[in-house]
Amino acid sequence: MTTRKLSSEKLLDLSLLKNTTRRRLPHILVAFLVSFFTVSVPIMMVFDEHFLSVYDLYDRISVDMMIERVVNRVSEIMVVNLIATYALAVYFGIITLGYMMKRRSAHFYHALPQKRETLYVTSTVSALLCAAIGAVVNIAIAAGELAVFGVGYSEVYGAFFSLAFNNMLVFLSVYAITVFAGTVSGNRVVQVLMTLVIMLYPLATYLGMILVRQSHAMYFFPEYYLNENNIQWLSPFAHVIVNYSEKISLLTTALALVATVALLIGGLAIYKKRAIENSERPIVFKKLGSVLKYMFMFTVTIFAGMFFYNIEYNVFSLIFGCVSGAVLSFMLFNTILEKTPKAMFKNIKGLCIFAAAFAVYMAIFGFDVFKLDKYIPDSDDIAYAEIDLYSAEYDDNRFDDPEILKALVTVLENQQQFNDNFYVTPLEHHHGSFRINVVMHTKLGLPVARTYNVTKYIDGVDEFLELYANDERMQNAFDKRISALQAHTGNGYEADLHVQLDGYRNAECPLDDILSVYIGEVSKMNYETLSKPAIGYVSITYINTAGDNPSRVYRIYDEKTDARIFDDLPIYADMTDTIAYLGYVTKNSPHYKIAEADNTYNVIGANVYDTREPQTQYYAYVYPNRGFTCDISRYPSKSIDMETAKKINDLIYVYNHNQPGLTSLFVAIDKDFVIQMKYIYEEQVLKSYDYTKDVAASYETLLFPRGMVPAEIKSLFN
Amino acid sequence: MISINGVSKYYDTLKSLDGVSAEIKEGSIFGLVGSNGSGKSTLLRIMCGIFRPDGGEVLYDGENVYENVKVKDRVVYLSDDQFFLPSATLGDMAKMYASVYSSFSWDTYKKLVELFGLPRTRKISTFSKGMQKQSAILLGLSAKPKYLLCDETFDGLDPVMRQLVKRILADEVAENGLTPIIASHNLRELEDICDHIGLLHKGGILFESEIDTLKENIHTVQAVFAREIGIEEIARIGTVSIKQRGSMVTAVVRGTRDEVKTKIEGLDPDFYEIIPLTLEEIFISEMEERGYDYTKVVF
Known part of the structure; x- marks a missing residue:
């Protein structure tokens, strides 16, 4: 008789662990092979280019090149690597609770004199031990191999161990999810499905809900909700996809480990509650099965509805999709839960309740019956707002100044009112409107993310833009960008100018020359400067004359943030030195040219529109997130003769075409009148295309810069 | 225990x-x-x-x-x-x-x-x-x-x-x-x-x-009576079940062998024999007494 003591209160029974691990020796081999093919082989492949041996290659390439290739290869192979590691983790998760999935084995193990926690912990530790043994043996062999082949540099080892570490984290978290899934499911197929559901459900459901919101919400700002920095936390898959080329951060490492421990402990808690008689049931907790069914149906219904809606864009398609998704998923889940197709229509009452609840959900979020989309918090209730205006995005976009928050809310409310009345946007021209993306954080901590296409014709816009442009961040942003440009002047870079003045020009000049002239003349970057219409701009790229290949042209990137920097410099009429310098440079440059395209048009007449009174559209079709169609013919108009039209065209054409992004946003426009020019091609162009004059006529709507409306235009409508 | x-x-x-x-x-x-x-x-x-x-x-x-x-x-x-x-x-x-x-x-x-x-x-x-x-x-x-x-x-x-x-x-x-x-x-x-x-x-x-208690406390008695005897008279000795074929009566009686012997001799049979019951027969008797159909309970 043995003299072994009882392991009654131990979490880990060493004797059982030894016995279990011994029987799992084949699984150690599996872990070794996966580790071999995901860590060792990819690393060794670095040395295998052109089928050369390690020794041959070692003679041919430098150590630095070799290290660089190893490090790069680590990120290149990450996706394949992770898929294999996912599969291994799921495999080991299945093994861990394999004894729970068959009635016979479940009864056998639970009749043994072991507590449930001992069985669970011992099996889990045994599985992890097997995986660890396989991986460690492989890593040890591979590390030794690197040393033997004379490539055991610290960087190579660093990349190698970093890869192994990444794999380990992924393995642990997916393993924990699989074990957790196994504690609620009674067969292996359902366990794997549950693993996928746990990993993907939050992300899929979230994306589905975003799709629903997006379908009818005109001001919904999906980019905020789909920010990868946020959604990556909804799924380990998403996290890996977003970060696969990066080194795993300390935060991710900590979270993965915490999640692993939490899932394993949570799994144990569930395991202890699990009724052994429910082995072989798909979901061992009956109520949980129902909850999962309706959760699953919710997501499937959303995607089915959205799928059909995006084919036809009508309510019938949406309803058809939703009904199909709900009914089919209901039938499928019933069949899985009851293990018989006869149960497909079990609990029709539940389906009806689900349908009613889903209809309410769609009414609230899909069709926005309760006008959630139009909710704008009172400015006093906003703690701060993150405001982004296209082409004028500050590094720090948080605003908590009550004055600008009030101006912001006024603009948004007025824009909504404007849209609610289905007024015709007087102009779709990019100077006449701008996009504003805003996240208003209420004092209760609720983020309200919206996007608006703001037309400059509504009240409150000027005041808001003035406050925005006069914020010191505008000057800081400009200074920072100029500094970034200047940082390149000492490196042998030359400016490759694309000058938009009285025509398109292209030239080269030293970067520091143009900057010194420009900086000497540019005014302070505030609303006063930016609201003036620019007469042109300088777009700068640079040529690295110090490099091996001077013809290669790069855009300019900030050295610290690696972000492409602002490199379109506006030119105003009063910047005489800059204009003179550019004129000199471009005329003496071998690349000098003036494009001809803009001179092929002749103005043959124009219509002037009186936009003082907003006009309602014939019909209002709302593009989600885009606004209304522009039907300028709804405004009162007068035609003017060719001579007057030519005169006005010469006066304002350059202001409508030579605005760089920044001034285009802030430039002040006249809100009372809009002019639509009628152009025609030159005769020779007409002949070459064989067009008639009538056919070749084209129209362009131009804006008057504020204060530049000629008296004869104003008198037209008096 | x-x-x-x-x-x-x-x-x-x-x-x-x-x-x-x-x-x-x-x-x-x-x-x-x-x-x-x-x-x-x-x-x-x-x-x-x-x-x-x-x-x-x-x-x-x-x-x-x-x-x-x-x-x-x-x-x-x-x-x-x-x-x-x-x-x-x-x-x-x-x-x-x-x-x-x-x-x-x-x-x-x-x-x-x-x-x-x-x-x-x-x-x-x-x-x-x-x-x-x-x-x-x-x-x-x-x-x-x-x-x-x-x-x-x-x-x-x-x-x-x-x-x-x-x-x-x-x-x-x-x-x-x-x-x-x-x-x-x-x-x-x-x-x-x-x-x-x-x-x-x-x-x-x-x-x-x-099982021993069960077996000891219940017996089958087969008795032959020359005289006319009614089932009611036999039942008075505490039978569990009685079957009568002409002059031969087969009854299951509760009690030890001696008790059953005393009871049956009190009826003055011409011939009698006390036979122990098999377990199955005991179960049949017990089930019948409790109002169950034995064949539906066991087998």
Whole structure:
């Protein structure tokens, strides 16, 4: 008789662990092979280019090149690597609770004199031990191999161990999810499905809900909700996809480990509650099965509805999709839960309740019956707002100044009112409107993310833009960008100018020359400067004359943030030195040219529109997130003769075409009148295309810069 | 001693056991009989701590068995549907048992292997059904339990092996104080080994008693009367059932042999004979007395 003591209160029974691990020796081999093919082989492949041996290659390439290739290869192979590691983790998760999935084995193990926690912990530790043994043996062999082949540099080892570490984290978290899934499911197929559901459900459901919101919400700002920095936390898959080329951060490492421990402990808690008689049931907790069914149906219904809606864009398609998704998923889940197709229509009452609840959900979020989309918090209730205006995005976009928050809310409310009345946007021209993306954080901590296409014709816009442009961040942003440009002047870079003045020009000049002239003349970057219409701009790229290949042209990137920097410099009429310098440079440059395209048009007449009174559209079709169609013919108009039209065209054409992004946003426009020019091609162009004059006529709507409306235009409508 | 106190078990809405109570004394061999679906296996699984009862409790010497390692270390459950580790040999399984049962005896194991003549190094999955049954019994007994719960253990064993197992069980009871609880739907199987019997029907124990007591306290009397005698007159002596064919009366009478003798002689028969009942006949009588159709309760 043995003299072994009882392991009654131990979490880990060493004797059982030894016995279990011994029987799992084949699984150690599996872990070794996966580790071999995901860590060792990819690393060794670095040395295998052109089928050369390690020794041959070692003679041919430098150590630095070799290290660089190893490090790069680590990120290149990450996706394949992770898929294999996912599969291994799921495999080991299945093994861990394999004894729970068959009635016979479940009864056998639970009749043994072991507590449930001992069985669970011992099996889990045994599985992890097997995986660890396989991986460690492989890593040890591979590390030794690197040393033997004379490539055991610290960087190579660093990349190698970093890869192994990444794999380990992924393995642990997916393993924990699989074990957790196994504690609620009674067969292996359902366990794997549950693993996928746990990993993907939050992300899929979230994306589905975003799709629903997006379908009818005109001001919904999906980019905020789909920010990868946020959604990556909804799924380990998403996290890996977003970060696969990066080194795993300390935060991710900590979270993965915490999640692993939490899932394993949570799994144990569930395991202890699990009724052994429910082995072989798909979901061992009956109520949980129902909850999962309706959760699953919710997501499937959303995607089915959205799928059909995006084919036809009508309510019938949406309803058809939703009904199909709900009914089919209901039938499928019933069949899985009851293990018989006869149960497909079990609990029709539940389906009806689900349908009613889903209809309410769609009414609230899909069709926005309760006008959630139009909710704008009172400015006093906003703690701060993150405001982004296209082409004028500050590094720090948080605003908590009550004055600008009030101006912001006024603009948004007025824009909504404007849209609610289905007024015709007087102009779709990019100077006449701008996009504003805003996240208003209420004092209760609720983020309200919206996007608006703001037309400059509504009240409150000027005041808001003035406050925005006069914020010191505008000057800081400009200074920072100029500094970034200047940082390149000492490196042998030359400016490759694309000058938009009285025509398109292209030239080269030293970067520091143009900057010194420009900086000497540019005014302070505030609303006063930016609201003036620019007469042109300088777009700068640079040529690295110090490099091996001077013809290669790069855009300019900030050295610290690696972000492409602002490199379109506006030119105003009063910047005489800059204009003179550019004129000199471009005329003496071998690349000098003036494009001809803009001179092929002749103005043959124009219509002037009186936009003082907003006009309602014939019909209002709302593009989600885009606004209304522009039907300028709804405004009162007068035609003017060719001579007057030519005169006005010469006066304002350059202001409508030579605005760089920044001034285009802030430039002040006249809100009372809009002019639509009628152009025609030159005769020779007409002949070459064989067009008639009538056919070749084209129209362009131009804006008057504020204060530049000629008296004869104003008198037209008096 | 095992005390089963008001144990109930439901599978969803299906009632499997309904307030089952019984007491099983140490050293006895308890037979649990009942038809298919009567709840025998469920009761055994609760008794060995696999299932948690929805109501009531099973106590071993006053300690609840559920999640109680100390108690379970003294209990071995031999399922009707044996499980062996994948690809395991008898030796592998013995190592497994030895790693979890504190009293596992390698000596007993070796002795029983010899006795059953089973190969130690062959995979159990290649064994015949009967050999697998023998393996389970062998391993269970090697764990030296105090209580052995056997579910349809004799099914699949040939008559020789059946006798061998019965003999081994009897020896263990005598030498080591083993208390086997044997569930079967076959009453005849249990008759010659069990000293206690419980009848389970529709989730409840209809009755439980010592077999000897049962047998001692009920007898069949066959008597011949020359005179005219009515059934009512015979019934006065305390019969359980009476059948009359002409002058011959066959009655089942409660009481010891002497009591029955006194009672029947009081009726002045010309000839009489007292015959002991088989267990099956006792059950038929008991069931009929309780208003059950025996054939629907057992078999």
